[in-house]
Amino acid sequence: MPQDLPAAVARNLDLGHGHFLLEFFAPQAAAEMVPGQFFMIGIPGAEVLLRRPFSVCGLPGTFADAPEGSVQVLYKVVGRGTALLSSLRPGAPLTALGPLGRGFDLEVASGVRPLLVAGGIGSAPFPALAAGLAARGTRPALVYGARSAGDLPLLDWFRERCDAVTVATEDGSLGRRGLVTEPLEDLLAGAGATRIYGCGPSPMLRAVAAIARSRGIPCEVSLEAHMACGFGVCLGCVVATHAGGGGKPVYERVCVEGPVMPAERIAW
Amino acid sequence: MVTPDLSVAVGPLRLKNPVLTASGTFGYGLEFLPFLDLADLGGIVVKGLSPRPRRGNPPERIVETPAGMLNAIGLQNVGVDAFVAEKLPALRKHDVAVVANVFGETVAEYVEVCEKLDSAAGLSAIELNVSCPNVESGGMAFGSDPAALARVTRACRDATRLPLIVKLSPNVTDIRETARVAEAEGSDAVSLVNTYVGMAVDVDRRRPVLANVSGGLSGPAIRPLAVWATWQVSRAVKIPVIGMGGIMAARDALEFILAGATAVQVGTANFIHPDAAVGVARGLAAYLSEHGIGTVRELVGTLRTGREAER
Numbered sequence: 001m002p003q004d005l006p007a008a009v010a011r012n013l014d015l016g017h018g019h020f021l022l023e024f025f026a027p028q029a030a031a032e033m034v035p036g037q038f039f040m041i042g043i044p045g046a047e048v049l050l051r052r053p054f055s056v057c058g059l060p061g062t063f064a065d066a067p068e069g070s071v072q073v074l075y076k077v078v079g080r081g082t083a084l085l086s087s088l089r090p091g092a093p094l095t096a097l098g099p100l101g102r103g104f105d106l107e108v109a110s111g112v113r114p115l116l117v118a119g120g121i122g123s124a125p126f127p128a129l130a131a132g133l134a135a136r137g138t139r140p141a142l143v144y145g146a147r148s149a150g151d152l153p154l155l156d157w158f159r160e161r162c163d164a165v166t167v168a169t170e171d172g173s174l175g176r177r178g179l180v181t182e183p184l185e186d187l188l189a190g191a192g193a194t195r196i197y198g199c200g201p202s203p204m205l206r207a208v209a210a211i212a213r214s215r216g217i218p219c220e221v222s223l224e225a226h227m228a229c230g231f232g233v234c235l236g237c238v239v240a241t242h243a244g245g246g247g248k249p250v251y252e253r254v255c256v257e258g259p260v261m262p263a264e265r266i267a268w
Numbered sequence: 269m270v271t272p273d274l275s276v277a278v279g280p281l282r283l284k285n286p287v288l289t290a291s292g293t294f295g296y297g298l299e300f301l302p303f304l305d306l307a308d309l310g311g312i313v314v315k316g317l318s319p320r321p322r323r324g325n326p327p328e329r330i331v332e333t334p335a336g337m338l339n340a341i342g343l344q345n346v347g348v349d350a351f352v353a354e355k356l357p358a359l360r361k362h363d364v365a366v367v368a369n370v371f372g373e374t375v376a377e378y379v380e381v382c383e384k385l386d387s388a389a390g391l392s393a394i395e396l397n398v399s400c401p402n403v404e405s406g407g408m409a410f411g412s413d414p415a416a417l418a419r420v421t422r423a424c425r426d427a428t429r430l431p432l433i434v435k436l437s438p439n440v441t442d443i444r445e446t447a448r449v450a451e452a453e454g455s456d457a458v459s460l461v462n463t464y465v466g467m468a469v470d471v472d473r474r475r476p477v478l479a480n481v482s483g484g485l486s487g488p489a490i491r492p493l494a495v496w497a498t499w500q501v502s503r504a505v506k507i508p509v510i511g512m513g514g515i516m517a518a519r520d521a522l523e524f525i526l527a528g529a530t531a532v533q534v535g536t537a538n539f540i541h542p543d544a545a546v547g548v549a550r551g552l553a554a555y556l557s558e559h560g561i562g563t564v565r566e567l568v569g570t571l572r573t574g575r576e577a578e579r
Binding site for chain 1: 294297299300303324341538542
């Protein structure tokens with residue numbers, strides 16, 4: 001059951017290149033939440049009106065130095081809301097509504113390798129997912145793409161916790177030059193049974209979903225959308241899906257029916 | 269201390285307190301059960317209902333703007349039949365007035381929805397949405413044309429015995445004119461304002477932010493405009509006025525009440541704080557206690573202006 005709780009900034013770590021890891025104390029939510037769920041975070045008294053949605057980045061135990069009962073979210077400064085958030089110091093008040101939405105399906109059959117595909121800040125839900133998978137005895141592999149070497153937050157964390165990390169940058173400043181789709185195709189060519197989890201910009205997710213479909217690989221993606229409420233009433237965050245059966249796509253809410261959806265559900 | 273009396277009568281509609289939730293910001297009410305007790309509200313106004321389900325507009329549908337937000341949802345809803353069959357039975361269990369917001373593309377469609385709701389148990393009133401700015405036909409097309417507004421109001425009046433509220437558009441030259449039409453054609457009350465038409469531009473992509481190009485502006489940004497509209501309309505008609513526009517807290521609601529609103533609706537605030545409307549109702553009670561006022565009804569339209577205020 002989501003709760004709307006006052007919280008306070010515990011840490012707001014500057015990871016460089018506009019990336020921050022925000023930590024707040026919310027023990028009940030921390031105990032309930034699953035990877036892929038999110039919080040609507042607000043700053044009391046701020047000039048920003050609406051709260052902003054942030055995926056859960058860390059579950060209890062994801063980050064070794066995180067106190068019990070804390071929640072972490074990874075974000076990039078992209079506008080007024082995130083700029084304001086990045087200016088908050090420990091102790092500053094927040095409101096945190098969550099955990100919200102549908103998370104990742106962590107049931108991976110034995111012998112199936114989970115493969116995470118992240119684009120830039122789209123890696124935000126993956127530490128929690130990797131930790132959740134590890135707790136079930138599987139270390140995932142990661143294909144991590146971004147525009148440039150500075151746009152790969154928590155890369156070192158992933159290198160420690162994932163089976164294999166393949167990096168691709170559009171400018172070639174780290175790893176392979178180009179998009180994630182090329183190394184993804186290469187990896188899948190030699191791989192056995194695989195299950196894909198994707199999060200990143202829409203064009204990337206569309207490409208990843210197409211690759212997964214062409215190879216018959218199950219794929220879940222975590223979607224991002226502008227939201228006013230986060231709990232299903234504003235209908236602002238919709239995505240076109242095939243949930244209505246044949247015929248015309250219907251609009252489903254990213255905040256309730258998502259943010260994680262099976263890739264084949266989405267009307268790309 | 270005596271508990272202040274918050275009850276009001278909006279024409280034939282009796283409310284335990286003057287705070288309702290605005291259509292389109294409160295889903296079908298049930299989504300809010302994790303966050304509040306519906307019985308603490310005067311009433312809820314559900315998402316606009318059309319004869320058949322509507323899929324709504326493509327995304328992007330919303331964007332935050334200074335002190336407000338633009339939306340162009342396009343009246344996505346489950347349709348009146350699904351509402352009556354699936355949502356209303358669950359809502360009936362709660363001690364709260366349920367107001368159905370009604371939308372059609374033609375007069376016949378408005379009438380069809382009103383008739384279906386009239387025969388459903390558990391509704392307290394109907395609010396006619398003749399002011400949605402985000403649909404191609406119907407909506408604001410009715411609310412901005414006095415002759416069309418007269419036709420749809422009269423037809424719906426004849427289609428239901430439920431208290432009838434016409435929700436007015438502020439996107440008109442003189443909102444008093446449409447308010448008078450609603451009154452003349454048998455509406456029991458008017459609610460105002462629906463959103464103001466606006467747009468936002470993404471200057472990097474050189475495109476409108478919203479797929480619909482324009483959207484409806486809500487939130488604190490429109491509050492002074494909405495208070496002004498409430499003040500004007502409450503002096504132009506004899507039927508009760510329900511005021512809304514950017515109410516975030518009790519003091520905002522009091523602006524509308526003092527300007528002439530018998531009741532208020534809380535909208536955008538529900539998105540930000542799911543229990544915002546309950547907070548407004550509690551704040552009103554606290555204000556009355558603090559000022560030794562026995563009933564909120566004593567405050568309605570008691571704004572003093574000019575020389576009056578100096579006495």
